[in-house]
Amino acid sequence: MFTYMLDLDTSLKHVEESGAQASPLGVNGCDSIWLLDDDVSMLKALGRLMNSAGFSVEKFNHPATFLARLEHAICRVAVLDVWMPDMNGLEVQACLRQDSPKTRIIFISGRDDLSVRQAALDAGAFAFLAKPFEDEVLIKVIQEALEGH
Template identity: 75%
Template sequence: MPDLDFSLKHLQESGAQASPLQVDGCNSIWLLDDDASMLRALGRLVKAAGFSVERFNHPIAFLSRLKEAICQVAVIDVWMPVMNGLEVQACLIENSPATRIIFMTGRDDPLVRQTALDAGAFGFLAKPFEDEALVQLIHKAVAG
């Protein structure tokens, strides 16, 4: 399980951004994807659905934000450099257990999907997915 303090040190050494790319409010939906165009599109979609959004392009930047804010719902890409989505999920379980996690992936591996869901993921979407599928999952996650 990744150590958050070690991860923050790695963040500083790698030069990744320590703050979110966009912050619209407290208790917002956090988006994590290393693909900049996907991250922008997701941000527009989630914001248009009426939610506040924080966007992150690096797993360590995402995790470092946990020291400052509460994440109610996180939408996380599975395959990213440095840490994969399952490793981010492990950190969230340890440091923010109430966060509901929705995974998305361009490579839908049944074992990865089952591992994520068994660890408590709220949902799992294979890219490309319908916008409405994500919005509905977020609404359900926020509602509890």
């Protein structure tokens, strides 16, 4: 088991709570990384981290909005929180497997439950990171997911 640290930057003023927020294509030329987390401060911090690493980002704070976006776009890599109201990350993963089977899924969770970790990996998750984690680790895992796509 690995433990990593993510520096939450609270200086961001705004995140659209109603759904997706897209950034321009990253300098590395990859498709958008989709972030899903019901914790708005975590979503903002992850978005800033991904943008600073050169990734284009779409941020979602509700699973239904995330899944609705699949009707109009292709998701190559999704970073999903496990524990969210209404629908947990494993349920989102099941929908992604059906609607977008090539999407690489990276789970992040504040509760590193071994049975949940194993269920996510058994269902095809690319990686599972326990919060807090180091910024560089998440960036490296995303790069590996994109390279293997």
